[in-house]
Amino acid sequence: MGTDDYELDHIMLTQDVISKRISELAASISEEYRGEELIFTGVLKGAVIFMSDLVRSLDLSVDARMDFIAVSSYGNASTSSGAVKMIKDMDTYIADKHVILVEDIMDTGLTLSYLREMLMARGPETLRTCVLLEKPDRKKVDSILDYRGFTIPDEFVVGYGLDYAGKWRNLPDIWCVTKH
Numbered sequence: 001m002g003t004d005d006y007e008l009d010h011i012m013l014t015q016d017v018i019s020k021r022i023s024e025l026a027a028s029i030s031e032e033y034r035g036e037e038l039i040f041t042g043v044l045k046g047a048v049i050f051m052s053d054l055v056r057s058l059d060l061s062v063d064a065r066m067d068f069i070a071v072s073s074y075g076n077a078s079t080s081s082g083a084v085k086m087i088k089d090m091d092t093y094i095a096d097k098h099v100i101l102v103e104d105i106m107d108t109g110l111t112l113s114y115l116r117e118m119l120m121a122r123g124p125e126t127l128r129t130c131v132l133l134e135k136p137d138r139k140k141v142d143s144i145l146d147y148r149g150f151t152i153p154d155e156f157v158v159g160y161g162l163d164y165a166g167k168w169r170n171l172p173d174i175w176c177v178t179k180h
């Protein structure tokens, strides 16, 4: 199915609203990790734009580092099966370190839950999760979010890192997409 079957319908979250919320998240994180080294671990590709804005909003007293993980979920592209295949692991050794796992969206929560367990096994000093968007209607796991940007209804959203078939990640706002 090509992207031609889908079109941008309306903006759900403007760049201004997103930016203000990220400032609040960054202020909370800065307060809690002042003076500490903190490894932000983004899940490619969707988290790239959110994480790059988040780390630039932090107080300079946080010693922020950046690393990335790439995974692919098995099964069909729009429904997460929970089985996650590691495509690229992070490079940083996280034992005894403070880590925040960063995602653009938590849908069923299976991807984040799997990655959290995997990183916990490496013995970080602390491991927290930070997600820009949560769809509570789709959630299949217990609450695992420490920092949440927005809770949103179960709509197909793109922009600000989120894609449909690789498209629309570069949109500054978050849009709802409809099939036509």
Ligand code: PRP
Binding pocket: 043, 044, 045, 046, 047, 072, 073, 080, 103, 104, 105, 106, 107, 108, 109, 110, 111, 112, 162, 163
């Ligand atoms: C999205 C998102 C999460 C996952 C969430 O990634 O970035 O990794 O799906 O779904 P879940 O909560 O149901 O597990 P996607 O597979 O679309 O890859 P991308 O980040 O490269 O767009």
